[in-house]
Amino acid sequence: MTYQDALALMHEHTQSDALRKHMYAVEDAMRAYAKTFGEDEEQWAIVGVLHDFDYEKYPNPPDHPGKGSEILAQKGYPEDVRRAILGHADYMSIPRDTKMAQALYACDELCGFIAAVAVIRPNKIADLEVSSVKKKLKDKGFARNVNREDIQRGIQELGVQLEAHIQFCIDAMRADAARLGLA
Numbered sequence: 001m002t003y004q005d006a007l008a009l010m011h012e013h014t015q016s017d018a019l020r021k022h023m024y025a026v027e028d029a030m031r032a033y034a035k036t037f038g039e040d041e042e043q044w045a046i047v048g049v050l051h052d053f054d055y056e057k058y059p060n061p062p063d064h065p066g067k068g069s070e071i072l073a074q075k076g077y078p079e080d081v082r083r084a085i086l087g088h089a090d091y092m093s094i095p096r097d098t099k100m101a102q103a104l105y106a107c108d109e110l111c112g113f114i115a116a117v118a119v120i121r122p123n124k125i126a127d128l129e130v131s132s133v134k135k136k137l138k139d140k141g142f143a144r145n146v147n148r149e150d151i152q153r154g155i156q157e158l159g160v161q162l163e164a165h166i167q168f169c170i171d172a173m174r175a176d177a178a179r180l181g182l183a
Contacts (some may be wrong), residue, residue: 001043001081006151007130008052009071010050013071014053015056015069019052021179021181022111023029023048023049023053024176025112026052027048028048028111028172028173028176029048029110030045030047030048030107031048032171032172033103033168034100034103037099043100044100046077047081047084048113050068053068054068060094062091062173064089065085065088065092069082069085075096080098080100084096084100084131085104087105088101088104096157102154102157102159105153106158107154108152109151110165111170112146113151114166115182116143117132117136117142118173119181124182125173125183126177126178129161130170132164133166133170134163157163
């Protein structure tokens with residue numbers, strides 16, 4: 001299981017540029033959290049880059065992420081990687097009992113939301129501030145498909161503060177702004 005193998009698998013199953021960029025953003029945040037927690041950066045990056053790889057083919061619950069987990073099992077991905085990915089969907093009822101699973105859940109919706117905020121700004125993510133993200137979080141009409149309750153639950157499970165988590169994810173994504181289309 002290497003990052004390059006995971007990236008190739010994601011590209012094989014995902015044609016949407018927007019969905020790929022979302023997975024890259026979550027990968028960026030996962031790498032950064034792995035470093036912070038002293039965990040395996042490559043493994044956490046793999047979880048980030050693969051968490052939605054099956055979504056185009058299997059968009060309906062529980063097929064997503066269930067079918068993806070089956071594909072990963074067939075390819076020899078370890079159980080902790082598959083469980084973290086399964087756990088990012090509440091309806092799968094898989095406990096998020098590892099830091100890796102908690103980080104994925106905490107980063108998934110927030111990274112998507114940050115990208116939505118950044119893409120409409122003149123300087124994209126370059127000068128994006130926490131206050132701008134928080135303001136948009138209060139606007140229920142903005143990025144209405146982003147589940148604000150999941151963001152709140154994610155920060156609680158991960159044990160971080162909202163402002164710090166937003167800044168952390170902005171910083172991780174800002175470092176990869178070109179690949180994310182946010183430069």
